Amino acid sequence: MPATLSLMGSVRLHGAAGGDLTPRSQKARGALALLGTAADLRLNRARLQDLLWSERGKQQGSDSLRQMLRELRGALGEEKDILQSGVGWVGLDPDRLRIDLTPVYDVGGTPMEFAADIDIPDPEFETWLRDMRLRLLPDEDGPRGLRRIAAGGEPAATGYVVALAPVESNAARAHLVGEMIVSEAAARACEMIPATLADLTGPAAGPIGTQVATFCYATGADCALMVVMRDLATGRRCWTRRFTVRAADETATMRHAVAQITVALLDRARLTVSAKWEGFPIRDVFSYSRERLEAADQVLAALPRERQSAVSLALRSYLRNTLIIERLTADPARCSDEAEALARRARDLAPGNPVVLAVASLSASWRRDGVGALELAQAACRSDADNELACHALSQALTDVGRDAEALEAIERGARGALAELGPACWLMRRAQVLVRLGRLGDAENSAAAAFAFAADNRPSLRFLAALRHHRGDVAGAADALRHLRRIEPDFSLELMAHPDYPVQTLRMAGLMGILQSGL
Numbered sequence: 001m002p003a004t005l006s007l008m009g010s011v012r013l014h015g016a017a018g019g020d021l022t023p024r025s026q027k028a029r030g031a032l033a034l035l036g037t038a039a040d041l042r043l044n045r046a047r048l049q050d051l052l053w054s055e056r057g058k059q060q061g062s063d064s065l066r067q068m069l070r071e072l073r074g075a076l077g078e079e080k081d082i083l084q085s086g087v088g089w090v091g092l093d094p095d096r097l098r099i100d101l102t103p104v105y106d107v108g109g110t111p112m113e114f115a116a117d118i119d120i121p122d123p124e125f126e127t128w129l130r131d132m133r134l135r136l137l138p139d140e141d142g143p144r145g146l147r148r149i150a151a152g153g154e155p156a157a158t159g160y161v162v163a164l165a166p167v168e169s170n171a172a173r174a175h176l177v178g179e180m181i182v183s184e185a186a187a188r189a190c191e192m193i194p195a196t197l198a199d200l201t202g203p204a205a206g207p208i209g210t211q212v213a214t215f216c217y218a219t220g221a222d223c224a225l226m227v228v229m230r231d232l233a234t235g236r237r238c239w240t241r242r243f244t245v246r247a248a249d250e251t252a253t254m255r256h257a258v259a260q261i262t263v264a265l266l267d268r269a270r271l272t273v274s275a276k277w278e279g280f281p282i283r284d285v286f287s288y289s290r291e292r293l294e295a296a297d298q299v300l301a302a303l304p305r306e307r308q309s310a311v312s313l314a315l316r317s318y319l320r321n322t323l324i325i326e327r328l329t330a331d332p333a334r335c336s337d338e339a340e341a342l343a344r345r346a347r348d349l350a351p352g353n354p355v356v357l358a359v360a361s362l363s364a365s366w367r368r369d370g371v372g373a374l375e376l377a378q379a380a381c382r383s384d385a386d387n388e389l390a391c392h393a394l395s396q397a398l399t400d401v402g403r404d405a406e407a408l409e410a411i412e413r414g415a416r417g418a419l420a421e422l423g424p425a426c427w428l429m430r431r432a433q434v435l436v437r438l439g440r441l442g443d444a445e446n447s448a449a450a451a452f453a454f455a456a457d458n459r460p461s462l463r464f465l466a467a468l469r470h471h472r473g474d475v476a477g478a479a480d481a482l483r484h485l486r487r488i489e490p491d492f493s494l495e496l497m498a499h500p501d502y503p504v505q506t507l508r509m510a511g512l513m514g515i516l517q518s519g520l
Contacts, residue, residue, distance in 0.1 A: 001474060002098045002442075003082055005036045008453070009104035009112035015079050016096075023075035026120050027052055027068050030129075033115045035092050036099050037132065037450070040443060042084075042091030054124040094442035098477075101453030127241075131260075160195040160269060161209030161232060162186050171218040177245055177254070178216025178225055185258045186212060189265035191311055191355070192282055208233065210268045212261075221247035227261055229268060239264050252416075255386060259417050266422065285315045286423025289457040290328040293319045310350035314359040317342035321366050325503050326459055339363060354384040361393035370400035388417035388427070395430055399437065408434045425455035432464055433506045441468055441512075452484075459489055460503070467507045470515040479520045494520070 003021065006012045011029040013021045023029055034051060035041055045065065052068070053061035069090065073080045084091045104112045113133045120126070164186055169175035190197045195209065209232040216225045222244055229239040241264065243257040266282060284296035296319055300312045320339035323329040343363050346356045361376035374397040380390035391414025398407035411431050414420055420427040428451035435444035448464035455461075462485040469477035486492050496502055498516050507513060 002096050002472075003079055004098045004100050005032060005092070006100040006102075006104075007033055007036055007115055008101055010117040011115050013075075015077075021076050021079060023072050025068070025071060026118060027064075028072045028075065030115075030118050030120045030125060031068060031072065031090075032092075033118060033132075034128070035090065038091075040091065041094050041097070041099075041446065042089050045085075045088055045090055048090055051124050051128055052120065052122060054122055094440070094446055097442075098474075099446045099449055101450055103453070103456070123242075159208070160193055160272075161198055162190050162193075162195050162265060163198045163209060163211045163232060165211060165213045166199075167214045167216055169216045169218075174216045174218040174223045177223045178214045181216075181225065181243075181245075181254055181257045182212060182214045182227065182261060185261035186265065188258070188262045189269075192266060192280055193269040194280065194309060194311070195269065208272060210238070210265060210272075211235075212265075216245075223247075225257060227264075229264060231272070238268060255416055258386075259421060262417075263421050280312060280315065282315075282422050285319050286426050287457060288322065288326060288425070288455060288459055290323070292457075293323055293328065310346040310353050310356050313342045313346035313349070314353075314356045317346065317363065318359045321363060325366070327503075352379075352383055354380040354387040354390045357383065358387065358389040358393035361397055365393070365396050365400055368400075370397065373397040373400055386413070386417060388414040388420045390414070391417070392420075392427060392430055395434065399434060404434055404437045408438065425451040425458045425461065428454065429458065429460045429464070432461070436464075436468075436506050436510050436512070441471065444468060445472075456484075457488055459485065462488075463497070463504055464507065466520075467504070467512045467515050470518055470520075471512050475518070475520070478515060478518065482520050494518070 001016045003016050004014045006014070011022065011033055013023075013032060015021045023032070030052060031048065034048060035043055049061045049065045053064050056064065069083070069085070073083055076082055079096070082093050082096050084093055101114075115129060115132070118129065120129075164182060167175050167178040167182070169178055186197055189195070211230045211232050213228040213230070214225070215228075216223055225243040225245055227239075227241050227243070228237060230237050241260060243253070243260070245253045245257065270283075281292075281296040281299050284292040287293060287296075297316055300316050303312060317339045320329075320335050320342070324332045324335050324339070329335045340363065343356075343360050346353075347360055350356050357376050357380035361373045361380060364370075364376060365373035373393070377390065377394040377397040380387065381394050384390060391410050395407045395411035395414070398404070398410060408431070411427060411434060415424075415427045415431065428447045432444045432447035432451065435441070435447060445465065445468040448461040448468065451458050451461035452465065462481045466478045466481035466485065469475075469481060482492075494516050497504060498513070504513070
């Protein structure tokens with residue numbers, strides 16, 4: 001049995017025999033939270049140091065990191081080999097540790113937040129922790145994930161606007177960096193809201209939308225970027241975030257900023273829905289609930305003809321494939337025909353759009369047209385190499401043709417983007433599938449567990465957890481996964497799971513179907 005790191009509610013680490021190995025200090029428990037949610041359970045040492053000691057000098061921060069790692073190893077005792085390190089990195093052994101992100105509730109039935117007992121007064125860590133807690137909050141806005149503002153307070157407008165104020169900076173390069181990041185983020189968000197992108201040259205009032213002010217200043221070789229969002233109708237400040245664009249890692253830090261700003265703009269739009277404007281229900285499109293998927297389709301279908309864009313048609317095609325695969329439609333043949341027709345209409349309208357091409361690629365993959373899927377996914381990535389759905393489609397297409405190492409690289413690239421943050425379970429499960437094919441079962445189980453933590457309606461994650469836990473001898477864990485699966489998939493049985501059409505092809509091909517004989 002592996003050790004277990006529980007991250008919902010209080011951070012707790014229990015050894016293989018059940019003993020409490022949780023370190024006492026906040027920084028050590030914070031490090032466990034950081035490593036336990038990192039890709040492959042590893043972080044660059046410099047990144048870990050920056051997140052925990054961003055306000056200390058380089059040498060002082062390095063000394064503090066070494067001291068904290070000594071404390072962590074001491075707390076692990078005989079299981080100290082769970083903590084791993086190499087040249088420039090620190091990590092946890094995925095084969096000896098299970099990450100538990102199962103929701104935890106207090107005595108009143110209220111869900112407890114991620115790492116609830118962690119309070120580290122470092123601005124970088126506080127920002128990271130706030131984002132993780134927001135991402136892991138249950139969606140309480142109803143099946144469509146949308147809230148309406150009171151009718152009496154609605155601004156008079158017929159569309160949504162994202163207005164960019166001129167970038168303020170102290171150097172030409174800083175100005176260019178700020179302009180590139182915010183312009184790209186705004187363009188990505190406007191396509192998915194959908195919204196009109198405008199330049200703000202003076203005070204604006206009246207339209208429904210968001211004003212974005214950008215401040216980017218050179219600080220030595222790096223740039224400090226501050227983004228402030230205000231409601232266009234009222235001028236009320238609604239979002240502020242500071243980023244550091246590091247010259248030594250410029251591409252990655254700029255991509256991170258673009259993703260976070262894009263997500264913030266999409267969330268701002270979701271919270272300012274009105275009777276005169278309604279946005280794309282992006283979070284619901286990437287869900288696994290019949291109610292949410294069908295509600296999303298109704299919203300997209302009800303858009304006025306002038307707003308029936310190629311992207312909206314592609315999203316309607318995408319969600320139909322989820323309905324088919326997850327057996328959530330009574331007429332899969334009709335649903336498949338509709339998905340294909342919507343994908344064709346989307347390509348007719350915007351043949352070079354990366355989202356449209358990515359959905360067409362996924363449709364081809366689901367029809368087992370591996371060559372066509374790869375061609376379409378590569379075209380989507382040529383159009384926009386950082387588009388998350390394009391990366392997702394490329395990963396699936398590469399898997400179809402047996403290029404699994406490249407498939408993992410593609411999904412890892414896409415997982416750092418905005419859409420992956422809005423529908424993380426989809427990306428985590430794509431990653432889990434590739435990891436199973438690569439034989440990295442511990443990493444695959446952790447990805448599936450994270451997917452379930454982000455989306456309690458995610459059926460694929462529970463199938464993976466049941467099979468992988470049973471394979472490594474964790475019968476109780478497998479039974480728990482099956483219990484959750486039966487709750488959200490009422491007709492589930494092990495006999496049904498054995499059917500060749502049941503959606504566990506990856507597990508079947510990897511020889512991980514021993515659970516069928518378990519009697520659980």
